Amino acid sequence: MTSEHYPEPVPEQRTNSHVLIEGVGMVYEVSERPLPALEGIDLTVRRGEFVSVIGPSGCGKSTLLRIIGGLQSPTRGRVLIDGTPPREAQRRKQVGVVFQDPSLLPWRSVIENVRLPLQVNGGQAGKRTDGQRDYPERLIELVGLDAFRGYYPHQLSGGMQQRVALARCLVTSPSLLLMDEPFGSLDEITRSAMRYELLRVWRSEAAERDSTVIFVTHSITEAVLLSDRVVVMTPRPGRVAATLEIDLPRPRDEEVEVSESFLEYTRRLRALLRERSLA
Numbered sequence: 001m002t003s004e005h006y007p008e009p010v011p012e013q014r015t016n017s018h019v020l021i022e023g024v025g026m027v028y029e030v031s032e033r034p035l036p037a038l039e040g041i042d043l044t045v046r047r048g049e050f051v052s053v054i055g056p057s058g059c060g061k062s063t064l065l066r067i068i069g070g071l072q073s074p075t076r077g078r079v080l081i082d083g084t085p086p087r088e089a090q091r092r093k094q095v096g097v098v099f100q101d102p103s104l105l106p107w108r109s110v111i112e113n114v115r116l117p118l119q120v121n122g123g124q125a126g127k128r129t130d131g132q133r134d135y136p137e138r139l140i141e142l143v144g145l146d147a148f149r150g151y152y153p154h155q156l157s158g159g160m161q162q163r164v165a166l167a168r169c170l171v172t173s174p175s176l177l178l179m180d181e182p183f184g185s186l187d188e189i190t191r192s193a194m195r196y197e198l199l200r201v202w203r204s205e206a207a208e209r210d211s212t213v214i215f216v217t218h219s220i221t222e223a224v225l226l227s228d229r230v231v232v233m234t235p236r237p238g239r240v241a242a243t244l245e246i247d248l249p250r251p252r253d254e255e256v257e258v259s260e261s262f263l264e265y266t267r268r269l270r271a272l273l274r275e276r277s278l279a
Contacts (some may be wrong), residue, residue, distance in 0.1 A: 011260060016177065017080075018212045019045035019068060024077035025237075026063055036237035037063050041077065043231065043240060047175075048210035050202065052223040054269070060238030061216045062180050067151075068214060069097050069178050081176060089176070093121070096174035100181045102165035104153040114140060114167045121172070132250045139167040142201055146237040159190040159197075166201060179215045185221070195225055220273070224265045225252060232272050242272050 002244055024041040027034045038060040045051050053061050066072045066121050070086030083087035104113050140149050143163040153161055162165055169177065184190040184200075202213060217223050223230045224246055232239045233244045246265055250257055256262050 003259040014262070017044045018047040018049070019043075019081060019214070020044075020080040021068070022078050022080075024064070024067060024079060025061065026067065026072075026083065027075045038067075039237040041237055041238070041240060045212060045214060047212055049053050050213045050215065050226055050228045051231060052215045052217055052229075053229040053233060054217055054220070054223050054273070055233030055241075056235050057218070058236050059233045060236060061233060063218055064238065065097075065178050065180050065214065069095050070096075088238075094174055095176045095178065096169035096172065098162075098165050098169050098177070098182045100184045102153075102161040104161055104164055104168075106153050109152055110145055110156070110164050111136060111140060111162055113153070114171055117168060117172050118163075135173075136167070136171055139170055142204060143167045144199070146227060157190070158186050159194050161193060162186070163197065164199045166198070170201075175211060177211060177213045181216055181218070184218070189223075195222060197223065199226065199250075203251060220246045220266050220269050221257070224248075224262060224269060225257065231270060232269070244269055244272065 021041055021043040024038055025036070026038040027036050029035070033219065041064060053064065055061055063072070068086060070090040079086050081094060084092075090273075105116065108116065116144055118136070120246050137149075140146055145160060145163055145167070148156065148160065153164070156164070165182070179198075183194050186194060202211060213226075215223075215226060217226075227246050229246060230244045231240055232244065233239065234241045244265070248261060248265070250251075
């Protein structure tokens with residue numbers, strides 16, 4: 001594994017990027033045989049940008065997200081978040097992660113689940129107040145669950161549970177939000193609604209802190225709807241095959257999905273996937 005020491009980034013890198021990924025590779029040792037998962041990943045994500053990563057199953061999308069979040073170390077290369085290693089950014093509560101499984105504690109209510117990261121960190125990290133309501137209360141209102149603050153996870157639908165997970169992730173005020181197929185287990189109707197819910201919440205958070213999102217998905221429609229830019233990965237070992245800039249006006253609503261521009265972007269993204277035998 002690579003060392004936790006990272007060279008000091010040059011001023012231009014610090015200025016122009018929120019997330020800098022350079023030469024990242026990942027090889028797993030499986031049954032005494034190397035299994036390459038990622039190879040030569042170079043990517044810069046600008047502050048306040050919404051970037052989706054799409055590619056076939058097993059291409060290393062989730063591995064890349066875990067490396068960015070400091071949950072595992074790459075075999076080669078480096079990642080910098082605001083000029084610091086991921087684990088340092090994680091220690092500073094600059095990174096939030098939302099997985100496909102909301103992983104809520106069943107014995108804690110909605111508000112208690114959202115407050116959990118603050119309590120784990122001594123009750124101070126990311127704590128803010130807005131008028132007479134503290135930040136966890138405000139986040140519950142922001143994700144539309146104010147009336148359900150005292151409910152428990154088993155009393156909530158799948159989409160509502162993911163809203164709680166999103167609020168819990170945001171409670172430490174991270175500047176970087178990593179999302180790994182967060183809507184993958186939802187039915188299509190709920191999934192479609194959650195896309196717009198995410199855009200609404202992100203727009204509110206971005207207005208305060210230029211929040212950046214890196215979002216893993218298998219859905220072409222989802223990638224185009226949410227993103228400023230879509231990164232297309234190759235089959236394993238995952239490499240960056242192409243990037244597609246999405247120049248659609250924000251805020252986005254259901255009407256954008258029937259526009260010719262939206263349909264053209266989905267055609268182009270589908271063609272990129274097909275050209276590399278990914279579709």
